[in-house]
Amino acid sequence: MKIRRVTIGVIALAAAGALVLSGCATGSTPAATGAAANLAAIVSTNGSEPQNPLIPTNTNETGGGKIVDSIFAGLVSYDATGAASNDVADSITTTDAQNYTIKLKADQKFSNGEAVTAKSFVDAWQYGALLSTKQLNSYFFDDIEGFSYDADSPLTGLVATDATTITVKLKQPEADWPLRLGYSAFMPLPAAALTDIAAFGENPIGNGPYKLAETGAWKHNVEINLVTNSTYTGPRTPKNGGLKIVFYASSTAAYADLQGGNLDVLDAVPSANLATFKADLGDRAVNQPAAIFQSFTIPERLAHFGGEEGKLRRAAISHAINRQQITDVIFEGTRTPASDFTSPVINGWSNSLAGADVLAFDATKAKEEWAKADAISPWTGSFQIAYNADGDHQPWVDAVTNSVKNTLGIDASGVPYPTFAQARTLITNQTITTAFRTGWQADYPSLFNFLGPLYATGAGSNDGRYSNPAFDALLTQGASETDIAKANETFQKAQEILLQDLPAIPLWYSNVTGGYGTGVENVKFGWNSVPIYSEITKG
Amino acid sequence: MPRYILGRVLQAIPVFLGTTFLIYFMVFAMPGDPLLALFGDKTPNPSLLAQLRAQYHLDQPFIVQYWYYMSGIFQGNLGVAFSGEPVTAILARTFPVTARLAVMALLIQSILGIGVGLVSGLRKGKLFDASALVVSLILISLPVFVIAFVAQFVFGIELGWARTTVGAGAPTVDLILPAFVLASISFAVIVRLTRSSVIETQGMDFVRTAYSKGLGRNRVIPVHILRNSLIPVVTYLGTDFGVLLVGATVTEGIFNIPGVGNTLYQAIVRGQGPTVVSFVTVMVLLYLVVNLLVDLLYGLLDPRIRYV
Numbered sequence: 001m002k003i004r005r006v007t008i009g010v011i012a013l014a015a016a017g018a019l020v021l022s023g024c025a026t027g028s029t030p031a032a033t034g035a036a037a038n039l040a041a042i043v044s045t046n047g048s049e050p051q052n053p054l055i056p057t058n059t060n061e062t063g064g065g066k067i068v069d070s071i072f073a074g075l076v077s078y079d080a081t082g083a084a085s086n087d088v089a090d091s092i093t094t095t096d097a098q099n100y101t102i103k104l105k106a107d108q109k110f111s112n113g114e115a116v117t118a119k120s121f122v123d124a125w126q127y128g129a130l131l132s133t134k135q136l137n138s139y140f141f142d143d144i145e146g147f148s149y150d151a152d153s154p155l156t157g158l159v160a161t162d163a164t165t166i167t168v169k170l171k172q173p174e175a176d177w178p179l180r181l182g183y184s185a186f187m188p189l190p191a192a193a194l195t196d197i198a199a200f201g202e203n204p205i206g207n208g209p210y211k212l213a214e215t216g217a218w219k220h221n222v223e224i225n226l227v228t229n230s231t232y233t234g235p236r237t238p239k240n241g242g243l244k245i246v247f248y249a250s251s252t253a254a255y256a257d258l259q260g261g262n263l264d265v266l267d268a269v270p271s272a273n274l275a276t277f278k279a280d281l282g283d284r285a286v287n288q289p290a291a292i293f294q295s296f297t298i299p300e301r302l303a304h305f306g307g308e309e310g311k312l313r314r315a316a317i318s319h320a321i322n323r324q325q326i327t328d329v330i331f332e333g334t335r336t337p338a339s340d341f342t343s344p345v346i347n348g349w350s351n352s353l354a355g356a357d358v359l360a361f362d363a364t365k366a367k368e369e370w371a372k373a374d375a376i377s378p379w380t381g382s383f384q385i386a387y388n389a390d391g392d393h394q395p396w397v398d399a400v401t402n403s404v405k406n407t408l409g410i411d412a413s414g415v416p417y418p419t420f421a422q423a424r425t426l427i428t429n430q431t432i433t434t435a436f437r438t439g440w441q442a443d444y445p446s447l448f449n450f451l452g453p454l455y456a457t458g459a460g461s462n463d464g465r466y467s468n469p470a471f472d473a474l475l476t477q478g479a480s481e482t483d484i485a486k487a488n489e490t491f492q493k494a495q496e497i498l499l500q501d502l503p504a505i506p507l508w509y510s511n512v513t514g515g516y517g518t519g520v521e522n523v524k525f526g527w528n529s530v531p532i533y534s535e536i537t538k539g
Numbered sequence: 540m541p542r543y544i545l546g547r548v549l550q551a552i553p554v555f556l557g558t559t560f561l562i563y564f565m566v567f568a569m570p571g572d573p574l575l576a577l578f579g580d581k582t583p584n585p586s587l588l589a590q591l592r593a594q595y596h597l598d599q600p601f602i603v604q605y606w607y608y609m610s611g612i613f614q615g616n617l618g619v620a621f622s623g624e625p626v627t628a629i630l631a632r633t634f635p636v637t638a639r640l641a642v643m644a645l646l647i648q649s650i651l652g653i654g655v656g657l658v659s660g661l662r663k664g665k666l667f668d669a670s671a672l673v674v675s676l677i678l679i680s681l682p683v684f685v686i687a688f689v690a691q692f693v694f695g696i697e698l699g700w701a702r703t704t705v706g707a708g709a710p711t712v713d714l715i716l717p718a719f720v721l722a723s724i725s726f727a728v729i730v731r732l733t734r735s736s737v738i739e740t741q742g743m744d745f746v747r748t749a750y751s752k753g754l755g756r757n758r759v760i761p762v763h764i765l766r767n768s769l770i771p772v773v774t775y776l777g778t779d780f781g782v783l784l785v786g787a788t789v790t791e792g793i794f795n796i797p798g799v800g801n802t803l804y805q806a807i808v809r810g811q812g813p814t815v816v817s818f819v820t821v822m823v824l825l826y827l828v829v830n831l832l833v834d835l836l837y838g839l840l841d842p843r844i845r846y847v
Contacts, residue, residue: 051621252792460581
């Protein structure tokens with residue numbers, strides 16, 4: 001890049017010189033310089049090849065999510081702090097947290113000119129909820145009356161009463177339900193989508209701030225080009241001309257491109273560069289907490305980890321881990337030691353829950369609790385944590401098990417499984433015989449999303465098969481509480497139960513690590529660790 | 540000659556059937572359910588999972604899955620990846636990129652390698668020869684990712700002579716740097732092969748005869764020495780071209796080249812059976828073709844070798 005810049009500089013100098021020599025007599029007005037954003041400039045950013053077709057109800061991973069969120073607009077959208085504001089919705093009202101009335105703004109359009117009506121939402125959700133359409137996000141609709149996992153069953157609780165009104169009846173009160181509506185599963189679809197969904201998944205038409213630059217803009221495994229969508233008028237109206245999302249197989253290549261000036265915005269610094277990226281990028285480096293919670297789970301069915309003995313051993317192991325040291329040394333400060341089961345970017349997070357001291361490193365206490373457990377039944381065997389070897393987990397698993405080994409004086413080690421698929425299969429089938437890595441990235445900014453799906457009795461992602469009626473009761477109570485502050489208070493109480501039982505041992509919150517080039521400004525990262533692309537200015 | 544070629548082509552049929560079967564079985568036997576991995580850390584509902592399994596025939600026994608795949612092949616249908624893209628389309632967009640990279644690397648390594656090796660062999664023991672040996676030793680001992688990262692940092696980031704990664708459509712100019720990196724290792728091998736072969740040929744009776752007939756160096760070196768020294772080099776280049784064609788996963792990863800190696804790696808990690816099997820099958824076929832071409836080249840270099 002340097003050479004090219006020098007060349008350009010020489011040409012510019014020569015041109016300037018020529019102007020001076022010619023007396024600059026044209027009298028033309030000087031070109032506007034500086035602050036004015038270039039509304040035609042395309043911002044380039046890193047991404048990964050979407051794993052599924054670009055259908056909102058079938059997009060559940062970040063590669064596709066980044067694109068779907070850019071080309072669709074839902075009823076609400078989130079700002080940098082995770083606060084939801086109405087996007088396509090004009091108002092969302094309820095009195096009992098179970099029956100909702102949603103009014104849409106008038107004159108909303110898809111990029112092909114078709115009107116966004118109540119029917120666009122209702123049809124899309126009905127499609128996404130059917131069993132036979134096999135949508136990966138179908139579980140987002142399981143709270144709506146009529147939903148069934150076992151057969152094709154229409155959502156009877158979802159009705160478009162007129163062109164701009166939707167009424168929703170949930171199976172039970174869910175106070176944070178409106179917060180979910182910014183997630184990609186809840187986007188509207190134009191009529192064309194449902195007539196040929198396969199073609200639509202390749203060339204989606206949305207109502208969001210951006211649209212595909214042309215048919216075939218998704219160049220598989222290479223990049224996708226988006227341009228601004230003039231029919232979008234909501235809060236995310238872009239301050240740039242478009243997005244070029246380049247798919248990288250490894251974040252190392254993306255980082256090299258950022259340094260080489262070929263990439264404007266990066267949202268994942270490779271682990272090899274964590275030590276140096278702040279020095280490399282200066283104030284263009286980004287390192288802030290994200291809505292990602294990391295833990296490991298010790299299921300109760302393992303020998304020595306059931307009942308009262310298990311509770312003591314979990315607390316002892318938790319006390320034996322020096323989280324601060326591990327996040328500083330292994331992650332170079334790009335993780336934040338956990339103080340609860342959620343994330344600091346979520347409204348209602350607290351670092352002063354009763355019992356949170358179980359997450360502090362305390363060798364004496366660890367040994368005490370372990371000895372108490374040994375009194376119930378003496379420890380035998382080895383403590384192991386399973387992880388998938390294809391995901392950069394080895395360094396911290398080794399550090400955690402070493403910390404446990406040195407503090408408690410027991411044998412502890414990591415168990416690598418070659419692929420994520422293999423580890424998940426053993427965990428899901430309950431055939432894994434050790435503790436295992438667990439993690440959660442929130443789909444929408446709510447405390448409940450970190451608790452309900454993971455620790456409620458019988459919940460889908462309750463990998464440790466934890467069950468505690470007192471916790472379940474608090475969860476249900478919080479869910480039906482329409483006052484957010486009161487609901488959060490209840491969820492915090494529910495977490496205090498978790499801190500005693502430790503169904504998962506909290507480790508740390510992942511930060512989003514990223515950076516941007518010299519050509520762009522106003523780069524802010526959202527609560528979900530994705531840059532807020534619409535705000536970025538370039539040139 | 541035509542009979543020989545026909546025989547070799549017919550040999551490819553059992554090889555093709557054998558490899559598809561073996562590779563399909565290996566992918567089938569890979570531990571873990573690729574569909575579960577689609578859901579990340581979240582656990583899907585069992586009935587949704589059952590529906591997805593049925594869609595990709597993953598609920599069927601191995602032999603039935605293999606039958607579906609093979610009957611698809613003969614209808615020109617290699618299956619569909621989870622992203623909805625047909626595997627034939629994936630093959631069509633990745634192989635040309637890798638083939639271009641492979642040809643470029645092959646040209647670089649053969650022109651530079653044979654050239655340097657020839658000069659080294661002719662000036663055995665001189666300064667040029669000694670430095671060529673040292674440089675090739677260094678290149679052989681460095682792992683390719685070290686060379687790739689250094690090249691990317693120096694030429695891409697510091698000097699800015701090349702793009703750090705390969706841009707959309709993999710323009711040939713962007714592929715020059717990765718091609719040099721890929722060529723660097725084989726370059727060293729070719730230098731050494733050519734050099735020793737040239738030294739050996741120089742001492743042959745026919746070379747002395749050629750000089751004593753009064754032929755000049757300009758005639759003897761290319762026609763008598765070089766041509767007769769090339770058989771081991773061509774053998775090596777042939778197998779190496781095969782290796783290059785089936786993708787250089789590491790180099791493609793570092794320079795983000797959307798080629799075969801990169802795509803195959805992703806497909807293996809994500810457990811996409813049809814993609815993996817199709818890629819490997821095409822690779823095996825390419826290997827067979829390249830080996831056949833090398834065998835035919837022998838006849839051109841040494842007229843004593845004839846196939847009947």
